[in-house]
Amino acid sequence: MSITQGPLKPQFTGARVTRLEDARLLRGRGRYLDDIDVPGTLHVAFVRSNRPAARIVSIDVEGALAVPGVHAVWTAEDCGITLYTERYDVGQPVLAKDEVRFVGEAVAAVFAEDRYVAEDAAERVRVVYDALPPVLTFDEALSEEGRRVHAHRANLFHHTEHETDGFAGAFANAPHRAQATFVTHRQTGVPMEPRGCMAQLDAATGRLTVYVSHQSPHQFRSQLTRLLQMPENQIRVVVPEVGGAFGIKAMLYPEYLVVADAARRLGRPVKWVSDRTESLLADAHARDNRHEVEVAFDDEGRILAVRDHVFGDTGAYPFLGFPGAVGEAGWATSMLTGPYKIPHVSITVDCVFSNKAPEGAYRGVGGPVGAQVQEGIIDLVARRLGKDVADVRRINFIRDEDFPYQTATGNVYDPGSYAESMEQALALIDYERFRREQAELRRQGRYLGIGICTFVEPSAGAESEAGSTPYEAASLRIEPTGTVTAALGLGPSGQGHETTMAQLIADQLGVDIKDVVVIHGDTDSAPFGGGTGGSRSGTIGGGAALRASQEMRQRLIKLAAHLLEAAEEDVELVDGHAQVKGVPARAYSVRDLARIAYTDVARLPEGMQPGLEVVVRYQPPLSATYSNGTHVALVEVDVKTGFVRVLDYVVVNDCGRLINPMIVEGQIHGGVAQGIGSAFLEELRYDDSGQLVTTSLMDYLLPAATDVPRMRVTHIETPSANVGGFKGMGEGSLIAAPPALAGAVSDALAPFGVFVTEIPVHPRQILEWVQGGVHSA
Amino acid sequence: MKPVSFSYYRPNSVAEALHILAQEEEAKVIAGGQSLVPLMNFRLSRPKTLVDINGLRELAAVEADGKVLRIGALVRHQELLAHPLVVKHFPALAAAAAEIGHWAIRTRGTIGGSLVHADPAAELPAAMVAHRGVLVLTSARGERRVDADAFFYGYLMTDIAPDELLTAVELPLPSGVRYGFAEHARRPGDFALAGAFVEVAETGHAGAVTWFGVGGRPDRQEMELSPDASSRERQFAAALAEMDGPEDEVEARYRRQLAAAAAEQAYQRATASGRGN
């Protein structure tokens, strides 16, 4: 596609433009789902299973119905919608039918005048259960005698194998082999604003408006259309301000169907907002993975072959379109070789059902776990050979001359800066000096360590948890007075798209960023698009914004050239005007051009349509573009308490062309914070009877501001082949931080023989290692 | 996460508060609400009546006479940690109050609430036991004074009766002894996993350690504190070995290790500067 770009001097793109969203968000003026307050609304409280596995003998709702203010109580008999995944032949009834399969599964829904009454009544719903033995671990799920979570099918629901030709020989003939089992425990996204949904039927038109805190308005509407069996144009989905999403809000949850169906059938607006305990019980869980890894390498530390047997526990049901364990194992194994030239892999994946909450997407999906393996094997090889961990990385890196590089797992990497990012990061943290200090401090009984993660982040892919929409859409119009309104199919949750998209558009149109408004989140006004997930918004969404504004720019230039009686090549757009190059006197303002385009249409060139409006869909030429970077964490482990303190943290990030470095850095700060949670604090723990014991933020520990160090972030820009040269970067920081932090603990405690293979690392565990002798891989 | 319904009183005098507590069934005092409201929202606590004492300004004073410091039950943690009389006479108490929760919690939470709630990992109950405080309990039936050491029974259990109001605590002004405080929490602002107040005589080695977070209640043990660090380490370990800990053995071992480390730090602080922090 050839659109003349003109000698564009970007004023906004690449600059640290202050986020347009912040004025409202920081003043507490954002309007979130729970702020929508419609008179007559019925509030929902769900009765949730307190059993991990049981047959439902009976449900008695009479007591609940007798509570004043209760309007209705539903069970599976009243709402029989099932979220059915044909591929695995498993359906999740939106209200449990006959059997419950995890603690927290919704069994009944109470609709009442307010949430207080609804909860009073929910307590009075009597469910009689007949307990079944729960299936709680991989080994239980896979054992011959083990019970089936879904009686009609085996617990093992997804099995794949992939081995490169020549693997066996390469593995057998390697001079050295080592093995380790990497385990990550259940975690979840914990957005500050919990999930929620509100629905309202317009009695006059019969249209259903569904408000939802979600990442992908159109995907959600498509799912509602199918499951409610309503015409698509009878459903309007509105996503208000979203206070964090992190992947978990890309999933389709049973509660939403109950709310939407109830609004339709009870004739009242219906609202449900999750409380924190419900969130921890029933938001998508993630990271319940085990990787049994063997690595073969030569005397220099060159990795020759890797074998990985992955176990993923997806919980009781597959999320529609995104069974978490499959997504995680897929990503982790596809990215297993990371930035390294590892010629041979042998990968086996086994995903199982269990009596735990369903797993879905959480920022980074399988990336953090894959990176844990990828960096873990490097550190393991270094330790076995007594080599420096940076040197072993150097010898294995894919080099500039290797791009485009096809990995043993079948990805084709576009150019990146793997080795360079690590060298810069090591220089930033002054690695050589650290090594000298580390030795000295050890003699004083202080244990400091450095961990390195050089990550590769697949981004802007055709498929993600946001669905399989390989393009994004932007509609752009210049209003009759010259201001610009853009609408995109994205579903931001704090990323600052209103700013970054406006930056791109303002530059193309030569207008001030303040004259551009970006709207999203309403299927009545936004063009059909994929939404936000899989680090696609900046790249694919940005591409759409760029293409739409380039098209608009052409329209403005064509109109101006006609009015100025100049050649199109001689017209430029600057400071809100279209002028003959270098002759500011011969100009039309964008405002005048807009007025003419709408109201003085006789002056338009022949064949030009009145108005200034375009809709563009952009699909990137590559199936994915790979951003990269290196994180280096410096920690101190207190061997008296087992506490780990992050003393320093550096990031060198390469996501191609930067639209707004400040926003990119914000994404990194947040990802590293979540990485600190992943590595040290966050764990959804089930006890031996299948009860979730971390049901409040007293028990599910999140990193606090004091846990997160000041970090230093610098950038390298290796452009992608996508329009604008952008690469996605929403997840890389959470992919890289956990391995960097775990590696730093291993390094700090190397004198004790400690090698971390399981996260989160608990201080109690650290003391056991330090005192109880050697724990080694 | 909504409480069951309850009736609500906001009395204007202590007498009125005591009257309501005597009359109403299943009434509970609410002070800062920082422990009670979460319990109510989880429906673990279901009082029929709440008696809000935040209007009782007479419970909010800190005063010293020649012998004792009297701290009103309604004094907020944030006031406690900064109050000149507390900082002057009980620096370890001030230091401990600074470790409670976060700023928002400290500006609401009260000393009375913390003592009556009696979380075994809370700082203030241990501080009262360490400083040999006396709790002043009042009801329509009259007033009584209870030694801190006798007040705490075990996990969330105390000597207070349902109709009683804690009005103040009294701490004897220390002489000839210094206190130090230290604790270990997973994140700043969390309840401690374990902590200790250490008391040492200005002359000689007589002393005491008050541990918290290990057993179900604060535990004060008098001991000669050796000036030699490794002897102290053995002393602390031996003292802790005698105490009941959490049921889980690994967790119990971990708590004892942290408690010992905290005691050593507290000892250093007590002997280094005479200041509690």
Ligand SMILES: Cc1cc2nc3c(=O)[nH]c(=O)nc-3n(C[C@H](O)[C@H](O)[C@H](O)COP(=O)(O)OP(=O)(O)OC[C@H]3O[C@@H](n4cnc5c(N)ncnc54)[C@H](O)[C@@H]3O)c2cc1C
């Ligand atoms: C996130 C968070 C972190 C926290 N971290 C810590 C911590 O690190 N350390 C710590 O010690 N605490 C911590 N707390 C608890 C906090 O200190 C509370 O303030 C304190 O435990 C209770 O005080 P309150 O005034 O809020 O009492 P309330 O919650 O109002 O009441 C607590 C109990 O005391 C009773 N009560 C209150 N006042 C009186 C009175 N005068 N007479 C009789 N009965 C009374 C109430 O009936 C109730 O049973 C934390 C709380 C939160 C929410």
